[in-house]
Amino acid sequence: MAAGDTEPRRTPAEIEAEINREQRRLAETLDELVVSAKPANIARRQVDRVKETGGRLLDEARALVVGGGAVRVESHLVEPEEGSILLKGDDEVVTTYQSRGQLPPEAVILAVGVGAVVVVGVVALIARRRRK
Template sequence: MREAALMTGSDTGPRQTPAELEAEINEEQRRLAETIDRLLEEARPANIARRRLEQARDHGTRLVEEARALVIGGNAVRVESHLVEPEEGSVLLKGDEEVVSTYQSRRRLPPEVIALAVGLGMAVTVGVVAWAVRRRRS
């Protein structure tokens, strides 16, 4: 917020007119209203559920990648690892921070591994959908 240029009787210099003060107040009210609208939108249950579903998908993808790395053993190379930061405006609970590692295979995956990954992905997807439906009904 910018500082008002109001001067007292003994000071010399420009004074802020009532119209300028009113415009500044209106601008602050507009910014506050936008902030409240954004916070209300982020706090809507549907938006919270959508973010949690995206997180579950991300976790499922990571599990599949880790399972693939375990199955193929020494043929997987970790490419990089990084700390996942929580979404802006979210509340960080103990254990929410996590490190995600990316693996790359040195060779083509055998069909058994692909079938395992697809089955695991389907199981995670079915579990997330069932969880979301159950939460919606209650």
């Protein structure tokens, strides 16, 4: 040992054991990356995300039409745990909702009117395409 060293020297067997541990850890990490980078897994995650987003939007639309429920106040990303591997698009979002009272009658009438116009437009478009 040198005069300034405070740690005892490691034996070649200890160094080899540490290298083996690190190789196993890296191999496990690579296996995890291979699994999460498969196109089928990426597609499944994206479909799940779209379903979740669509569900939230449907809940919000239902709350607007019915006049009850909750409305989204804010959403923000959650920071991943330290040392975790985060692939692009794997962000976790936390959304805060707030209860609200009844919609004013004018808003309900406007929503029904817009819905009726959309339905009439879609029916007219379908009828027009069938004639051709």
